[in-house]
Amino acid sequence: MGGLVTGPVRIGNCSGFYGDRLSAMHEMLTGGDLDYLTGDYLAELTMLILARDRAKAPDRGYAKTFLKQLEECLGLALDRGVRIVANAGGLNPAGLADAVRALAQRLGLTVNVAHVEGDDLLPRADELGFGSVLAANAYLGAWGIVECLNAGADVVVTGRVTDASVIVGPAAAHHGWQRTDYDRLAGAIAAGHVIECGAQATGGNYAFFARDFPDLTALIRPGFPLAEIHPDGSSVITKHPGTGGAVTVDTVTAQLLYEITGARYANPDATLRVDTVELSSDGADRVRIGGVRGEPPPPTLKVSLNSIGGFRNEMTLVLTGLDIEAKAELVRRQLETSMTAKPAQMEWTLARTDHEDADTEETASALLRCVVRDPDPANVGRKFSSAAVELALSSYPGFHATSPPGDGQVYGVFRPAFVAAGDVPHVAVHADGSRVDIAPATQTLELAPVPPFALPEPLPFGETRRVPLGSIAGARSGDKGGSANVGVWVRTDPQWRWLVHALTVDKLRELLPETADLPVTRHVLPNLRAVNFVIDGILGEGVAYHARFDPQAKALGEWLRSRTVDIPVELSAEIPEELLA
Known part of the structure; x- marks a missing residue:
């Protein structure tokens, strides 16, 4: 030693x-x-x-x-x-x-x-x-x-x-x-x-x-x-011989971008x-x-800091076929009117998972989710979930839920302190x-942003094609308290010279409308050909608060990759043909 x-x-x-x-x-x-x-x-x-x-x-x-x-x-x-x-x-x-x-x-x-x-x-x-x-x-x-x-x-x-x-x-x-x-x-x-x-x-x-x-x-x-x-x-990052998966510059890049903020990781x-950080291949895996x-x-x-925030419950109702928006509005108004003691918070989310002229009932259906929170467990327990089920024969055609009535559960709240x-x-x-x-560090340095990096000159790209961002860009996202990060990287220098100018904060807000009214900070990491976005408040008061469908923001990056953008044709050599159609 x-x-x-x-x-x-x-x-x-x-x-x-x-x-x-x-x-x-x-x-x-x-x-x-x-x-x-x-x-x-x-x-x-x-x-x-x-x-x-x-x-x-x-x-x-x-x-x-x-x-x-x-x-x-x-x-x-x-x-x-x-x-x-x-x-x-x-x-x-x-x-x-x-x-x-x-x-x-x-x-x-x-x-x-x-x-x-x-x-x-x-x-x-x-x-x-x-x-x-x-x-x-x-x-x-x-x-x-x-x-x-x-x-x-x-x-x-x-x-x-x-x-x-x-x-x-x-x-x-x-x-x-x-x-x-x-x-x-x-x-x-x-x-x-x-x-x-x-x-x-x-x-x-x-x-x-x-x-x-x-x-x-x-x-x-x-x-x-x-x-x-x-x-x-x-x-050198590696794995045992003969085990599954792979260790590549891209798998390591993805993990380096996970749940960080900017150029300084304290x-x-x-x-x-x-x-x-500089990454290079050192052989297979x-x-x-x-x-x-x-x-x-x-x-x-x-x-x-973790504390009990109160009690929560939710019901998810299935809306099938035609008039999805009208069905959602009807049941929302019915439920809110029928409850004698309304919860302190009542959030509705309509997921349009339905497809037009669907060939299965499941793909013809949308999901309407109602989440309630209250300091009093009685206000989010059977009073709420049973009230929703009681509408079964008096609401929209095809009424059914994904679960029976249930009691409310405790939810947690996270906040950081220093x-x-x-x-x-x-x-x-x-x-x-x-x-x-163990003594604390005797030499310290206040955490502060690094000076802005000089961005590379944009390449004079010509014709573009509208394809998913993920056709050339990878992403990794995750939770940081009530905030989330989305790290996005590309594999080549020309792709980087396009990405760093194309994927701005304004563009991210356009592609992810949930972020439109939230503070968003972009951090540029040229060595990794990456940009990292920190989105404050998107997870409410932390993972246990269940502020959104994906409470840990693990799929936020995949949502971003699925959005279509105008990508220069010159960068499309590695794009699968099915994404270019």
């Missing part, structure tokens, strides 16, 4: 979210050589789920599936000398560490288990001005993990560290990096950001899947990724300059990440119970 290391450290991933493929840990341990195996189990919605779990029983609050994976794999990891780092501790890392020790004892294994804590700020919510919340967790960095690994831990479990930190920690410990090695740390952050979402780096959720995997066989079961991180912070240990520059981290840590890093404890707890305080 901390000595002269000349070769790369191999760090694999076996989980991108709480609920990911259970067998991935075993697959990664048996599929090839690894030094470390990591797992990301936490997301903003997961923290709410775990908080409700902990509220029912104080000894809960961690990702129980991690223990299921270890049941089969802990002995295997020890035999192979693979050390495990995971943020599965959620709201109770000490509890999970104890559970891992109990599991090891039951399996007859000797395991050094350490954990990292300090992120849970709920006991100080009033002091810090958070108000009444169910969970308040700061995003910690990697140095608590480094301390645990340097002290000999075989398994390190953490609470809410940043997603990349579970990869940065092993890299920093293995190579003996210092806290001011910002370029190296930023390189590991880039690699960590690519592999922390599991199979999204190997072909999962990949925009060009139909073109790059035409028979789909390779995508039936994509392998999980690993990063070979070198002492200088550069890395982490507690360093700020990654995304605009410096190998992509090199180089050129990465880092800066000191910001002086504050982000805090995830606190000075020095106000957040960061503690490494070793297997013997000894505790080591």
Whole structure:
């Protein structure tokens, strides 16, 4: 630990979210050589789920599936000398560490288990001005993990560290990096950001899947990724031989654009300059990440605040055939008039999934969705859903719903906060119970936008064809609290010189009318031939608020790709013929 290391450290991933493929840990341990195996189990919605779990029983609050994976794999990891780092501790890392020790004892294994804590700020919510919340967790960095690994831990479990930190920690410990090695740390952050979402780096959720995997066989079961991180912070993203999917410059680009903002991607240990990332092919299923520059981290840590917003319910009514708009208006007015106690919020959405002269009843039907919210569960329970069903024989012709009446459910609200890093404890707890305080960064840099990039000169394109944007552009989108990001990239320099001038904020608002009245910021990333849009407020008060049909904005990028635009004929060489018709 901390000595002269000349070769790369191999760090694999076996989980991108709480609920990911259970067998991935075993697959990664048996599929090839690894030094470390990591797992990301936490997301903003997961923290709410775990908080409700902990509220029912104080000894809960961690990702129980991690223990299921270890049941089969802990002995295997020890035999192979693979050390495990995971943020599965959620709201109770000490509890999970104890559970891992109990599991090891039951399996007859000797395991050094350490954990990292300090992120849970709920006991100080009033002091810090958070108000009444169910969970308040700061995003910690990697140095608590480094301390645990340097002290000999075989398994390190953490609470809410940043997603990349579970990869940065092993890299920093293995190579003996210092806290001011910002370029190296930023390189590991880039690699960590690519592999922390599991199979999204190997072909999962990949925009060009139909073109790059035409028979789909390779995508039936994509392998999980690993990063070979070198002492200088550069890395190669790859996967175990013989596993499904693929690692290409495009799959890595897609993941780099996932849930980021602009050219600066802040982490507690360093700020990654995304605009410096250079990708290149290093052979089959190998992509090199180089050129990465880092800066000191910001002086504050982000805090995830989750609270109960109230109660919600919904009914989806099916409208078939003719007069769809009139049918929707009739039932809307009937339901709103019939309810004696109207919910505080009542939202109607009509999805015109119907087709003219359809040859099946399903394709002749549209969906009318009504979502209600209220602090009082009675106002969104059976009073609402039964009132909708009671209209069955007195409303539009063909009335039916997709579900029977049901009770309302609790919904959550997410909001971010920021606190000075020095106000957040960061503690490494070793297997013997000894505790080591991890000091905050001594050198920081306020997060600020980078100066605007000089855009390339537009090419003098001639004739255009109206085709889907996705015929040449890939996209990846996701949630960031109540906001969403949509990263869009192209594969060639001529395509880039068209995209950067064509896909402006105004054009995005035109193509995605839901964004017309929302704040939208565009960030330009020339090295990736990409633009990234941050759309504030499109998800309301977070994923659990269910503000829209796609509450996590995972398909927002695919909607954008489906919209038609005028693309120069010169750029259409790679466009499938069916899209040019």
